[in-house]
Amino acid sequence: MEKSKVRVRFAPSPTGALHIGGVRTALYNYLFARQHGGELIFRIEDTDSARFVPGAEEYIIESFRWLGIQFDEGVSFGGSHGPYRQSERRHIYRQYVDQLLKEDKAYIAFDTPQELEAKRSEVPNFQYDASTRFQMRNSLTMAPDEVERLIAQGEQYVVRFKIEAGEQVCVHDMIRGEVVVNTSVLDDKVLFKSADQLPTYHLANIVDDHLMEVTHVIRGEEWLPSAPLHVLLYRALGWEDTMPQFAHLPLLLKPDGKGKLSKRDGDRLGFPVFPLEWHDPKTGDVSRGYREDGYLPEAVINFLALLGWNPGTEQEILSLGELVELFDITKCSRAGAKFDYVKGQWFNHEYILRKPDAELTPAFQQILQQNGIHVPDERAQAVVGMMKGRVNFVHELWPLCKFFFVAPEVYDEKTVKKRWKEYSAQQMAELMEVVRTIDDFSIESQEQEVHRWIEAHEYKMGDIMNAWRLTLVGEGKGPGMFDITAFLGKDETLSRMERAIKVLG
Numbered sequence: 001m002e003k004s005k006v007r008v009r010f011a012p013s014p015t016g017a018l019h020i021g022g023v024r025t026a027l028y029n030y031l032f033a034r035q036h037g038g039e040l041i042f043r044i045e046d047t048d049s050a051r052f053v054p055g056a057e058e059y060i061i062e063s064f065r066w067l068g069i070q071f072d073e074g075v076s077f078g079g080s081h082g083p084y085r086q087s088e089r090r091h092i093y094r095q096y097v098d099q100l101l102k103e104d105k106a107y108i109a110f111d112t113p114q115e116l117e118a119k120r121s122e123v124p125n126f127q128y129d130a131s132t133r134f135q136m137r138n139s140l141t142m143a144p145d146e147v148e149r150l151i152a153q154g155e156q157y158v159v160r161f162k163i164e165a166g167e168q169v170c171v172h173d174m175i176r177g178e179v180v181v182n183t184s185v186l187d188d189k190v191l192f193k194s195a196d197q198l199p200t201y202h203l204a205n206i207v208d209d210h211l212m213e214v215t216h217v218i219r220g221e222e223w224l225p226s227a228p229l230h231v232l233l234y235r236a237l238g239w240e241d242t243m244p245q246f247a248h249l250p251l252l253l254k255p256d257g258k259g260k261l262s263k264r265d266g267d268r269l270g271f272p273v274f275p276l277e278w279h280d281p282k283t284g285d286v287s288r289g290y291r292e293d294g295y296l297p298e299a300v301i302n303f304l305a306l307l308g309w310n311p312g313t314e315q316e317i318l319s320l321g322e323l324v325e326l327f328d329i330t331k332c333s334r335a336g337a338k339f340d341y342v343k344g345q346w347f348n349h350e351y352i353l354r355k356p357d358a359e360l361t362p363a364f365q366q367i368l369q370q371n372g373i374h375v376p377d378e379r380a381q382a383v384v385g386m387m388k389g390r391v392n393f394v395h396e397l398w399p400l401c402k403f404f405f406v407a408p409e410v411y412d413e414k415t416v417k418k419r420w421k422e423y424s425a426q427q428m429a430e431l432m433e434v435v436r437t438i439d440d441f442s443i444e445s446q447e448q449e450v451h452r453w454i455e456a457h458e459y460k461m462g463d464i465m466n467a468w469r470l471t472l473v474g475e476g477k478g479p480g481m482f483d484i485t486a487f488l489g490k491d492e493t494l495s496r497m498e499r500a501i502k503v504l505g
């Protein structure tokens with residue numbers, strides 16, 4: 001048989017912001033599709049209208065646009081297997097429900113929520129399955145004409161999958177190997193509800209994976225318990241030959257490794273768990289996002305790619321292209337991956353270092369403007385170049401770099417005490433004279449002239465440089481002295497020195 005083209009899907013339910021774990025799932029699907037020359041589908045699983053949240057779908061699409069994860073087909077991308085929103089596919093599912101009913105692989109059940117509740121309180125650990133279904137109100141226990149009569153009367157019903165007990169189901173998982181489950185632990189899952197004429201997640205998921213010719217189902221570990229049911233459904237529908245291969249990805253764990261990562265961990269420790277800022281339309285709450293927090297999308301991708309997988313070498317900085325090449329789904333870990341958000345910050349630092357200064361400049365310009373500083377791009381870019389090695393985020397540049405644009409008004413007390421000697425004012429006044437005579441104000445030429453003057457007077461290099469820095473910066477930080485003076489220019493350098501001499505005396 002010809003090997004079919006790899007087709008994978010990311011199939012979120014639009015119930016709110018996309019969790020960072022979902023982003024990782026989509027990324028692994030993307031890497032897998034690309035490395036096999038396959039296709040990645042974006043499907044919206046919105047059959048549960050009670051949990052639908054307006055704006056969630058758009059949010060998810062915008063998140064992937066920002067991250068640079070491209071889909072080949074799906075909602076907003078088009079394709080020949082649509083529609084890709086399950087709510088627009090309701091006409092498709094009914095025939096498969098009917099098929100299962102006709103073949104006696106499913107049955108109609110009329111038990112009301114109250115009846116089920118009563119049963120649950122009467123029988124401990126009640127499960128609707130092969131051992132109990134004959135005590136319930138369904139088409140297996142009622143006469144056919146009675147069933148028809150109730151349906152005609154408009155009585156609400158569900159269609160349940162008839163799972164036979166005592167059978168071993170084997171799920172072949174690319175990460176976990178063979179996962180074997182006995183069907184006796186499974187319940188007769190609801191596949192369809194007459195109330196809204198919609199299939200449940202399980203049926204819609206399988207029908208769509210089949211019709212969309214999905215070859216590999218790569219998803220979070222939380223779906224592993226559903227996998228045996230999905231295997232049985234594939235079989236019951238006669239699609240065993242095209243059953244996809246499964247891969248259930250490890251959970252993302254809290255930074256301390258104890259339990260599943262939640263939004264509360266992010267709030268408590270100060271990191272986002274959503275790719276973009278999210279405005280909850282119901283509560284009005286605003287949750288921070290990686291984009292708005294100043295992460296570069298490449299850094300987020302690199303960070304997430306290594307949560308649950310690594311290339312088996314020491315290499316940590318991996319471009320999307322390298323990830324496509326090296327990723328190996330079978331080498332994913334089975335154990336949960338600790339969400340080390342500090343490592344995420346480190347990745348951002350590394351990506352800022354590697355990014356051309358010009359590409360970081362617009363973000364820095366925005367911050368400058370927010371602080372009332374209006375300078376040409378070259379000026380902003382020069383500061384980015386000098387200082388980006390010291391930060392994890394572009395917005396951290398402002399407190400470090402303010403002095404480039406605004407002369408110090410106060411002088412840090414500790415630094416003054418330590419660096420401003422009784423002879424400093426005199427030396428700075430002399431240095432001002434030297435600076436005045438320097439025509440070529442480049443770093444090299446200034447350095448030469450100032451050093452010559454220091455040597456000629458046998459001054460101490462440290463005395464001069466520390467006091468000088470204090471006059472220009474207001475404290476003891478900053479890049480090389482001549483980087484600062486070259487940036488400020490002669491006039492600004494002189495005026496800052498003059499003021500400091502006056503104030504510090």
Ligand code: GLU
Nearest residue numbers: 011012013045205219223
């Ligand atoms: N709609 C499910 C979700 O929200 C999809 C699970 C799957 O990939 O099968 O994650």
